[in-house]
Amino acid sequence: xxxxVRVCRTEDIPLLGARVVQRPGAIDVAVxxxxxxxxxxxxxxxxxxxxxxxxxxxxxxxxxxxxxxWSVELESGCAAAPDDGCxxxxxxxxxxxxVLIDLAGKVDALG
Amino acid sequence: MRKMxxxxxxxxxxxxxxxxxxxxxxxxxxxxxxFGAEPHxxxxxxxxxxxxxxxxxxxxxxxxxxxxxxxNGIALHVGKEVIEIDRRxxxxxxxxxxxxxxxxxxxxxxxxxxxLPLPGAKLEGVITYRDIGDTQRMIEAxxxxxxxxxIGGGLLGLEAANGLKARGMDVTVVHLMQWLMERxxxxxxxxxxxxxxxxxxxxxxxxxQTKEIVAGESxxxxxxxxxxxxxxxxxxxxxxxxxxxxxxxxxKAGLHCPRGIAVNDTMQTFDPRIYAVGECVxxxxxxxxxxxxxxxxxxxxxxxxxxxxxxxxxxxxxxxxLKVTGIDLFSAGDFGGGEGTEEITLSDPVGGVYRKLVxxxxxxxxxxLYGDTVDGAYYFKLLRxxxxxxxxxxxxxxxxxxxxxxxxLGQNSAAAMTDEMEVCxxxxxxxxxxxxxxxxxxxxxxxxxxxxxxxxxxxGSCTGxxxxxxxxxxxxxxxxxxxxxxMCGCTDRTHADARRAIRDHRLLSIDETMRFLEWRTPNGxxxxxxxLNYYLISTWPHEAKDDPQSRFINERAHANIQKDGTFSxxxxxWGGATSAGELRRIADVVDKYRIPTVxxxxxxxxxxxxxxxxDLPGVWRDLGMPSGHAYAKALxxxxxxxxxxxxxxxVQDSTRMGQELERALxxxxxxxxxxxxxxxxxxxxxxxxxxxxxxxxxESGWEIYVAGNGGIKxxxxxxxxxxxxxxxxxxxxxxxxxxxREEGWYLERTVHFVHRVGLDYAKQRVVADAAGRRxxxxxxxxxxxxxxxxxxxxxxxxxxxxxxxxxxxxxxx
Numbered sequence: 001x002x003x004x005v006r007v008c009r010t011e012d013i014p015l016l017g018a019r020v021v022q023r024p025g026a027i028d029v030a031v032x033x034x035x036x037x038x039x040x041x042x043x044x045x046x047x048x049x050x051x052x053x054x055x056x057x058x059x060x061x062x063x064x065x066x067x068x069x070w071s072v073e074l075e076s077g078c079a080a081a082p083d084d085g086c087x088x089x090x091x092x093x094x095x096x097x098x099v100l101i102d103l104a105g106k107v108d109a110l111g
Numbered sequence: 112m113r114k115m116x117x118x119x120x121x122x123x124x125x126x127x128x129x130x131x132x133x134x135x136x137x138x139x140x141x142x143x144x145x146f147g148a149e150p151h152x153x154x155x156x157x158x159x160x161x162x163x164x165x166x167x168x169x170x171x172x173x174x175x176x177x178x179x180x181x182x183n184g185i186a187l188h189v190g191k192e193v194i195e196i197d198r199r200x201x202x203x204x205x206x207x208x209x210x211x212x213x214x215x216x217x218x219x220x221x222x223x224x225x226x227l228p229l230p231g232a233k234l235e236g237v238i239t240y241r242d243i244g245d246t247q248r249m250i251e252a253x254x255x256x257x258x259x260x261x262i263g264g265g266l267l268g269l270e271a272a273n274g275l276k277a278r279g280m281d282v283t284v285v286h287l288m289q290w291l292m293e294r295x296x297x298x299x300x301x302x303x304x305x306x307x308x309x310x311x312x313x314x315x316x317x318x319x320q321t322k323e324i325v326a327g328e329s330x331x332x333x334x335x336x337x338x339x340x341x342x343x344x345x346x347x348x349x350x351x352x353x354x355x356x357x358x359x360x361x362x363k364a365g366l367h368c369p370r371g372i373a374v375n376d377t378m379q380t381f382d383p384r385i386y387a388v389g390e391c392v393x394x395x396x397x398x399x400x401x402x403x404x405x406x407x408x409x410x411x412x413x414x415x416x417x418x419x420x421x422x423x424x425x426x427x428x429x430x431x432x433l434k435v436t437g438i439d440l441f442s443a444g445d446f447g448g449g450e451g452t453e454e455i456t457l458s459d460p461v462g463g464v465y466r467k468l469v470x471x472x473x474x475x476x477x478x479x480l481y482g483d484t485v486d487g488a489y490y491f492k493l494l495r496x497x498x499x500x501x502x503x504x505x506x507x508x509x510x511x512x513x514x515x516x517x518x519x520l521g522q523n524s525a526a527a528m529t530d531e532m533e534v535c536x537x538x539x540x541x542x543x544x545x546x547x548x549x550x551x552x553x554x555x556x557x558x559x560x561x562x563x564x565x566x567x568x569x570x571g572s573c574t575g576x577x578x579x580x581x582x583x584x585x586x587x588x589x590x591x592x593x594x595x596x597x598m599c600g601c602t603d604r605t606h607a608d609a610r611r612a613i614r615d616h617r618l619l620s621i622d623e624t625m626r627f628l629e630w631r632t633p634n635g636x637x638x639x640x641x642x643l644n645y646y647l648i649s650t651w652p653h654e655a656k657d658d659p660q661s662r663f664i665n666e667r668a669h670a671n672i673q674k675d676g677t678f679s680x681x682x683x684x685w686g687g688a689t690s691a692g693e694l695r696r697i698a699d700v701v702d703k704y705r706i707p708t709v710x711x712x713x714x715x716x717x718x719x720x721x722x723x724x725x726d727l728p729g730v731w732r733d734l735g736m737p738s739g740h741a742y743a744k745a746l747x748x749x750x751x752x753x754x755x756x757x758x759x760x761x762v763q764d765s766t767r768m769g770q771e772l773e774r775a776l777x778x779x780x781x782x783x784x785x786x787x788x789x790x791x792x793x794x795x796x797x798x799x800x801x802x803x804x805x806x807x808x809x810e811s812g813w814e815i816y817v818a819g820n821g822g823i824k825x826x827x828x829x830x831x832x833x834x835x836x837x838x839x840x841x842x843x844x845x846x847x848x849x850x851x852r853e854e855g856w857y858l859e860r861t862v863h864f865v866h867r868v869g870l871d872y873a874k875q876r877v878v879a880d881a882a883g884r885r886x887x888x889x890x891x892x893x894x895x896x897x898x899x900x901x902x903x904x905x906x907x908x909x910x911x912x913x914x915x916x917x918x919x920x921x922x923x924x
Contacts, residue, residue: 005919016660052676055664057637064637066664
């Protein structure tokens with residue numbers, strides 16, 4: 001079952017930055033905006049030691065975790081080699097500038 | 112569109128390394144075909160000696176197995192020697208008729224061993240030492256025969272002799288010169304080496320010429336006859352008298368080959384479609400036979416094959432290490448001495464230790480180490496950097512352990528450590544883990560080790576130990592990176608290049624800088640963006656625009672992120688002095704926001720730990736105190752003692768001086784954090800001796816010390832100048848810090864900055880040149896003018912979005 005939610009407008013997320021979406025009773029979701037204006041969403045918890053990815057530096061389609069500088073690919077949710085580990089990603093749609101996330105979308109690895 | 116075709120001739124270390132580098136840069140640019148004359152995938156030729164001596168197996172020295180070629184879509188032809196290049200039709204042809212067309216051709220045909228034109232040189236049992244086949248022949252001969260003669264007492268000859276001895280043969284080394292390894296060792300070290308090898312049972316004939324190789328009844332070699340008439344029994348003769356670039360193929364194709372295939376600094380031959388790397392090339396008149404230069408060539412070549420067109424190979428300094436178990440020997444540079452050079456030697460023939468350092472103009476130009484080589488990497492680094500050693504010349508002989516990197520337990524010799532001992536305290540990496548990674552993954556560089564093990568990737572204090580392990584395990588093949596390392600993987604530019612370009616070309620934004628310097632990545636990475644952002648705002652204050660997304664979270668959120676994602680808040684207290692009103696407000700904030708921990712910091716401030724990000728603006732508003740910048744690469748605190756106002760020993764008002772400094776310098780961003788201290792008398796209770804700028808009050812004025820550090824490695828601050836008045840303290844301290852702000856590399860503390868540029872330089876700019884000092888100080892004041900208090904701005908609503916989480920509102924799609 002899909003569970004789409006509206007979270008903000010694209011321009012509410014800084015370019016090469018992120019915003020945090022709170023979910024009652026679940027871990028926050030980090031919504032990123034890349035330089036190419038792609039919007040991507042992953043669980044806001046680094047697969048390494050749980051750092052808040054939303055607070056990291058965004059470059060290309062990756063984010064560097066602020067705690068220990070793991071580099072996480074936002075599309076796959078997986079850490080770049082040789083580091084190993086993945087976080088769950090969420091489907092995102094941008095409709096008329098509104099960012100929509102499917103919170104029940106594809107469960108890749110860790111929730 | 113059809114992909115371009117790249118053909119590599121020579122499936123060895125240099126060529127395959129170039130492919131690896133190319134695949135990193137441009138994985139889809141080429142269809143790649145590889146020809147190798149040997150019937151093996153790429154293996155580590157340097158480790159043939161341990162295979163010969165039985166310490167490693169062939170499987171262990173394979174660098175790229177067949178799966179690697181398959182996984183990268185590379186067509187591999189092993190056991191096929193290319194015998195012809197048709198440059199007109201752009202194809203290569205192997206001996207068996209296999210053909211491959213190319214758009215780019217890479218030659219890495221290596222070298223051939225020199226075979227002396229002696230009578231009997233072609234007899235069965237006379238071999239050279241170059242590849243797996245030679246190694247297997249030696250191992251096989253050792254199992255069936257008793258006597259071996261090795262002709263040549265150089266590096267390769269001695270490794271061969273040692274391996275054969277280890278396999279039970281009676282081995283004699285015949286060497287034309289007066290002492291062993293004369294190209295790497297002086298006579299003393301050569302003599303020590305000979306004595307050690309004799310103890311292992313090897314025999315030597317020095318200054319001896321081979322006249323003839325004599326056949327036995329079976330037709331196999333039976334003896335070697337020397338010029339003086341002596342005859343040595345030998346059923347195996349190994350010729351190890353040198354190598355010669357293998358240029359037969361290139362010459363046949365009409366390429367210019369003056370003792371090696373001539374290449375330019377981009378590794379291109381006279382035919383622009385053909386590149387060459389490795390032992391087969393002649394670069395600026397030199398043919399290299401060691402692996403470190405070959406890897407540097409591979410990297411440059413890959414860059415050009417990938418059509419990035421940046422990077423030049425400009426030659427390498429080389430070092431040598433003998434891979435004979437139980438013998439430690441290291442040699443680099445010009446150790447012969449001569450006109451204008453000075454030698455420092457340490458010789459303990461009984462203890463088996465010998466060290467010779469050769470200097471010219473206060474720079475290290477050569478070194479020979481015997482018996483204890485742990486400092487080899489350190490000396491080689493000094494040699495390559497060409498740094499003046501005048502300041503620590505008296506301690507130079509005692510090596511880096513005397514000056515440099517140590518592990519967290521204070522070890523400074525990796526060799527003495529057991530496998531379970533921790534090398535990297537930050538990431539909990541033991542020696543055994545690092546050694547295994549170097550061996551199993553075929554790692555050669557410090558960066559490789561950092562990527563694969565995390566050792567030395569955090570605070571970096573164990574870098575020296577990791578380099579020692581690389582030296583010991585990868586052998587002389589590892590060379591420490593030259594000092595001018597590139598900023599990060601996004602560019603081949605150095606920090607110096609970036610600073611210069613920003614200044615000289617008036618670059619005002621990160622985008623502009625990356626375009627100008629031809630960055631490889633669209634928007635850099637987490638290491639280069641913060642550096643560029645700092646260089647821009649420090650070079651062009653009030654003009655370059657600060658980019659918050661290129662700052663680490665702490666500087667974006669103006670608080671310190673903690674392991675659980677909460678933040679800590681340190682309000683500024685000028686000179687460490689506070690008041691009942693401030694303390695009351697702090698107490699109220701702690702209650703109101705349920706802040707779990709309050710702690711006094713090392714810099715005499717109060718730290719409120721465990722604040723939620725969303726609460727930060729409210730906390731700042733309720734505190735009503737300025738930002739303490741405890742989170743930033745900026746002025747942190749000015750620590751003070753009580754001073755003459757209260758202390759019965761105080762001779763100067765250190766608290767007031769500290770407050771004046773702090774008010775003058777706060778909001779000052781810098782390459783790294785900056786800590787100050789002011790003490791009111793030489794008892795120095797504020798610990799001014801380990802601060803970036805430390806001030807000590809004396810009866811007649813103030814002494815200023817700079818470049819101290821109490822962190823990873825304690826460094827005592829160095830005396831800069833003594834002044835009379837508080838104004839002079841402000842001007843000198845400000846000028847020194849501005850010099851650091853303008854010329855330091857990002858993340859370089861003042862201690863490393865001064866180490867790099869020299870204290871004399873800092874004194875010249877800040878003390879001797881009064882007009883220059885005032886100019887520096889004025890530029891600092893200009894930078895700080897109008898710089899806001901980040902907390903006050905955000906307490907009143909600026910930058911609100913980053914502190915507010917988004918709510919999810921159900922939507923139908």
